[in-house]
Structures are given as C-alpha cells and as structure tokens.
Amino acid sequence: MSTSNIVELYGVTKAFGALTVLHDIDLGIREGEILTLLGPSGCGKTTLMRIIAGFEATTHGRVTIKGADVSYLPPDRRPVNMVFQRYALFPHLDVFDNVAFGLRLKKWSKERIREAVQHMLHLVQLDEYGSRWIHELSGGQAQRVALARALVNSPSVLLLDEPLAALDLKIRHHMLAELKRIHQETGTTFIYVTHDQDEATILSDRIVLMNKGRIEQIGTPEEMYAHPRSLFCARFLGETNILSGAVSATDSDTTYVSVGAGTAKVPANGTAVLLGQSVSLAIRPEALQVSRIGQGAGTPGEAENMLEGVVEDVVFMGSRVLYSIRTPAETIKYQETRSVDGSMLARGERVRASWRPDAAVLLTR
C-alpha cells in the first residue's frame, strides 16, 4: 500500500463465536483525510473502528498505524483517540478535568496542561466552560467536550463513532460544519463511522461503504453517487430508480437492455455481460426528463431510453418537487427543481420519462 497511508488494515477478519462480522478487510487510510465507514447497522463498521482503536482484537489480519504493527497493542498504547457515540464523558469530573484526563496520564506539567486544555476549549468554542459539570452541558456542548478531550492528545487518527446520532437535526448540521472546520484547523486524520448517508456525503473525502462485513465500494462521495458499482451502493447513497431487465444486444461501446416494453441503451462500462443476462439499470430521479404526452412529442429516434406512465403522487418540498410515476415496468421517482413560474405536473397526468444513455448505470449485482 501507499506510504501516505497512516492506517493500514491487512486481511482483517473478526468472528464472534460462529458469527463472522468482518471478512478479510484490506483498507488504507490516507494521512489527513476524512474517511467515513458507512453502512447499515450490523455491517461491521463499528467493529472495524473498535479494532483500529484496540477495543477488539482481530481474529485474523493486521493493523498498522504509521507503519508500526499495533495489532497486539492495548488501546492505551495506540496513538489514536476516539469520540464515543454517547460521548462517555466522565461525570465526576468537570469539563477542564475531562479534557485534561489524557495529558495528566502522560504526566505533563500543570502549566502545559492548562495551556493545552485552554487551547482546545478555544478550538471547540467552549472557552468559558472549563469549570462546568458534565450534566450541565447540552448535547452539542457535550459533543464538543468529547472532541476536545480526544484531540488534546494530538492523536495520529481521530476515531468518531456515530458522534452526531444523539443530536437533533438542526444541531447535527451545525456540528457537521464544525467538524469540517476543526478537521481543517488541526489537519488530523478522521475516521468517521455513520449509518447516515447525508452525513457521509457532506463530510467525507472518501467513503467506505460496508455491507455484511465486507467493503462494498470505496470512493469519493461524487464517485459513489455517480458510479455505484452495485445495487446496494446505488440504493444506499441517495434516491435512485432501479429498472430491471435483460441484456438484448451488445456492441463495442453500448449495451442494450430490454426494459418493460422498450429498450435502454447504456454505455458499456467494462462490466462483462452475456446476452439474456438479467441486469439492473440505476437512474437518479434528477437525471430524468419528463414531459406531458402530446406536448413536444419526441422524434422516433428517442423511443429508446424512455418509459411512459401516469403521475401517481406529487410531493412539494420547497425548492424541489418529487413525483412518483407509475409505468408498466416499475414505479419510478422523478425529481425536478421548482420552476420559476411554479408550474407542476398534476396527479393523473400521462407523461413520458426519458434519460440520456450516460445517465444510467448498468449493474449486474
């Protein structure tokens, strides 16, 4: 793996009794990035983080941090610190003593500790809160203390275990922005565990999508959104329409898929397919063009990549409008930004939905 990786996992496997929760994970985490372990509950993301932190031992495989094998080191001897899901702040200590906990164990001088803690409290914008008790803090403040307590130790990697799960939506968005700012100011590598695709997309440099103990796909949020490599990925990140069909023809740069009554053309993306093989097409709701039938009727050349149907449901969301369109093949979702004159399709209208060939992704699994 590359030398710019700060954490490297080699063939990490974890079994609890007969249940294997991680299968042979290889992963490199780059210095300074925000990497998100994303996946549904039970996918192994938290276990993977706990293995990096040292709370779980691997059944097989190795973990290195800064090139040193830490597989057998206990958590107190690893250069990583963690922000726990429910913060795990010490209730018998005040904010200052919570943040100073790690430095006191390192036997820093009183003066240095005071300076470092105050610097950290300033970073998380809690300058005046040093003498507050933990139970006097709001959820967002407790979150900041947990961050400060971890970051004050200057860890090589900061691990964040669903840190925003306990916060309400408004504070969550604010904290996301805060996390980004703190990441920029400290330059620390973040490994962030979440099941929330929005948090992952907003925050991450790279996303590691996990499913059933395996890595499904790794990439930037944009790559993952535009080029999902599996049905699981297409469904997990954002809304998507899945059209199932069978391969009807292939040529060098195009695959033809029969969908419902028509045919869809998709650029061959290197996936090997056989004639007649059943495949899926993933098309994002905003990539569709929808027009009322009878208006601006398409030329015969556009009969491909097209489904006709009836508007079944209209959801107005302010700047966007979401439609459900019932077609003979599937009910598909269509999203448009609200037009300036406010005109919308109405329920029951017959429409034609079409898409550009390169807006669809061919999926075989």
Add this chain to the structure above:
Amino acid sequence: MLRFYVWLYVAFLYAPIAIITLFSFHSSPSLTFPFEGVSLRWYAKIFSDTTFLNSLWNSLIVGASTAAITTVLGSLTALGLARLKGRIQTVFGLLAFGPVALPGLFLGIALVMLFSQIGLQRSLVTVTIAHVLFTLPFFIEAVRSRIEYFDLSLEEAARDLGATPLQSFRLVTLPIIGPTIGGAAILSFALSFDEFIITVFVSGNDTTLPLTIWSMMRRAVSPDINAASVISLGLSIGMILIGGLLVWYQRRLALGARAKDIET
C-alpha cells in the same frame, strides 16, 4: 376514620421505641409510670458492665470485618454481574439475591452443620462468616442497581485516553461507584450489628451485643437493658441512615444523568 388509623399505626410502630428510650433515662429502677426524673445512671451502669462492653466490642469487630469482606466479595460480584449478558445475568442475579428469602433459622442450622463437618470451632470467626453470607445479597443488590447505570464505555474512554486497566478503575470506575459501595458497606455493618437468629446458632463463647441483651433479659428485667438497647438502636439507625442516604443520593445522580442523556 382512616386518618385516625394512620396515627394508631405510627403509635403502634414507635411507642415501644419511645418508651424504652424514655425509661433508659429514668432516675428510678421502676419500669412503670409515673416518670420520676431524668438521669444517666443506667448508662453509667451499663458502661461499667464488662460483659456488655465486651460484647459491644465483639459486635463492632464482627461488623467491621463483615463489612470489609462483604465489600470486597460483593463489589467483585456486582461488577462481574454487570458484565454478564441476557438470561445468564438474570439467573445469576436471582441466585445472588436468593439467600435473602431463606429463613435465618435454616441458615443458622445449615451453617452449624457445615462448621461441625469441616471441624471449625464456633467463635467470632464463624459468626463473621455467617454474617458475610447474610449481608452479601443485600450488598450486591444495593451496588448492582447503581452499576446497572454505569456506562461501561466510560472505562473504554479512559483506556482510549491512555489509562491502564488499573488506572481506569482507580480514576474512573471507583470515584463513580465508590460512594455507593461505601453506603452498601455501612448497610452491611448495620445488618451484621443487629443480626440475632443466625448468630445464636454459630456463636461460641464470645457473644455479640444482641445476644448479650437477650441473656440480660432472661436473668432479670432491669432498667440497664433499656440503656443497652438504646445504644444498639442508636448505632444501627445512624448507620442505616448514612448508608441509605449515600446509596439513594448516588442512584439519583445516576438517574439524573441518564434522564439528561435521553433528553439530548
């Protein structure tokens, strides 16, 4: 009418205590009204009685040893129980608390059999062993209800911040559950200090305070028994109050923290 009943109930509960306390300060040996005057003569008499003083001392020793042993064994058990999961935790929890339901008579006889079979002479040692057995379930239950609210991720957080297992216990676990353990230890002391039935079976030549008071009663009903009882009563009530307050206060703190957790 029902309100009157409550008064009656309280009078029924506390009149004997009030009367015994009152007469322990009586200046005459008479145990009947009219009350003739206040004096500390019965206290002076009881404190010059070596049998009484010896048994008080024995009770204090047994109580302290019981509390110490129960605290170590009970804390380890309670901490262990908290780490068990699901049905096993329920089963062991019930097993640990079960002996509370056993009649003292049964425990006493069973222990006498045990001690004679292993050839252990009855003495304050056997009394202490019996008292540990008797107080452990109470101790475990008191501590367990607090530990259930102890967030194990606090220990992980300490480890993550560089603490060894021992440091994390000393710097985090103990300060948080310590007051509860202290309270429960005082409760065990008080339970041991009062214990009578089991002690009757397992004690040897050295007797404890309740046994001495009982045998004083059998010799003659004398006013110094009142003084002895009041001293015993005062010590017990005082300790139960302190211990109970500690346990209650700790649980309230923990519940408060948890409620806060859910709010946010």
